[in-house]
Amino acid sequence: AQKITQTQPGMFVQEKEAVTLDCTYDTSDQSYGLFWYKQPSSGEMIFLIYQGSYDEQNATEGRYSLNFQKARKSANLVISASQLGDSAMYFCAMREGQHMKTSYDKVIFGPGTSLSVIP
Amino acid sequence: DTEVTQTPKHLVMGMTNKKSLKCEQHMGHRAMYWYKQKAKKPPELMFVYSYEKLSINESVPSRFSPECPNSSLLNLHLHALQPEDSALYLCASSQDWMRGRTTNEKLFFGSGTQLSVL
Helix, strand or coil: CCCEECCCCEEEEECCCCEEECCEECCCCCCEEEEEEEECCCCCCEEEEEEECCCCCCCEECCEEEEEECCCCEEEEEECCCCHHHCEEEEEEEEECCCCCCCCCCEEECCCEEEEEEC | CCCEEEECCEEEECCCCEEEEEEEECCCCCEEEEEEECCCCCCEEEEEEECCEEEEECCCCCCEEEEEEECCEEEEEEECCCHHHCEEEEEEEECCCCCCCCCCCCCEECCCEEEEEC
């Protein structure tokens, strides 16, 4: 069963506009971490933002914010004031924390969303 | 220095060749990872090393052989690969890796080695 779902294979956004990239996840653990990574065409995966399952406040890092809705199991990434350099693949990822599970402490990536910023 | 350095950036090899991918980090991280990524797909975990010991092997075929000579270096030895092994191979590191305690450990990735097997 897919643990991370990103329903938007491709997105377009006008430069300087805000954009929301969707991510839903599936876990039975109480303790887990959610991450967003950016992968430009150069190939390197760049960490953007982290949200812990026990964090009560939504995470923010500069122009990036994470809209965390725990009951809905969603962790959407919001990019404000889009720039041309934001054009890339964006991956939502999760690290589960419950021990004794074979999948724990592995970072699981979603299928990704390709974002294109239009000048 | 927050870099993970991978060499070579590109590699073309025949099915009978032996080659190695190298990864280096100087951030004092004690966990290192190999991921395989096919085009337009997410990265798939292959191996995890923690404190220079192999901790996770995701049922990777034996034609891929990882090695961690010290805490800063990670190698992936390749032998008798198949054309379907062509992919981007990403190395990553994180500060620590302990079962059940590292849900907030972010990964630092290298730029990857684009491997083509002919």
